[in-house]
Amino acid sequence: MRRGLWTGFIIAGIAVIAVSAFEFWGRLGQGDIAPDLRLPALDGTTKSLSEHQGNLVLLHFWATWCPPCRKEIHALDRMARTFAGKGLVVLSISEDQQNAREILTRFKQSYPFSFPVLLDERGEAADLYRVFSLPETILIDTQGMIIKRFDGPQEWDSIRLLKYVEALLPPEKKR
Structure with a gap:
């Protein structure tokens, strides 16, 4: 009986590892087509990824309760302002869930930034893009x-990242 119990535990452990590996390696990555998403925005509109085709898009998954997310928000805003009108669109996707509108409205008063906030209150966009930790950004x-x-916080206004993003901007919009 003990042998059967141990065998069951081992099989269950292997299954958990296999599912975790699939989730990790099954992530969308470089070269994959970004699935379209349509989410309500904090300003009351609805935004979709497809409406920004022709632009370089930064999908930034974050939450107000995430300290690294809060720390990088101003650097991300400086990058967004640097390339405003030059072909970069920053779409921040908030993973705040309960009372998200109220929490985000207060947050933006304390940490003002220029790019739109999309609400992913049920985590559907995070699931679609297989986001497992915050912050996570997809270019x-x-x-x-x-x-x-x-993966993780970035120094968005560093010379290295600014040059990287600038090189990817659509040539016709760089002017």
Whole structure:
């Protein structure tokens, strides 16, 4: 009987590892087409990824309760302002769930920034893009293909990242 119990535990453990590995390696990555998403925005409108085709898009998954997310928000805003009108669109996707509108409205008063906030209150966009930790940012090219995933906080206004993003901007919009 004990032998059967141990065998069951071992099989269950292997299954958990296999599912976790699939989830990790099954993530959308470089070269994959970014699935369209349509989410309500904090300003009351609805935004979709497809409406920004022809632009370089940064999908930034974050939450107000995430300290690294709060820390990088101003640097991300500086990047967004640097490339405003030059072909970069920043769409922040909030993973705040309960009372998200109220929490985000207060947050933006304390931490003002210029880019739109989309509400993913049920986590559907995070599931679609297989986001497992915050912050996570996905860079999408002008044709809707994923270029890069950034796991964890970044120094968005660093010279290195600014040059990286600038090189990817659509040439006709760089002026």
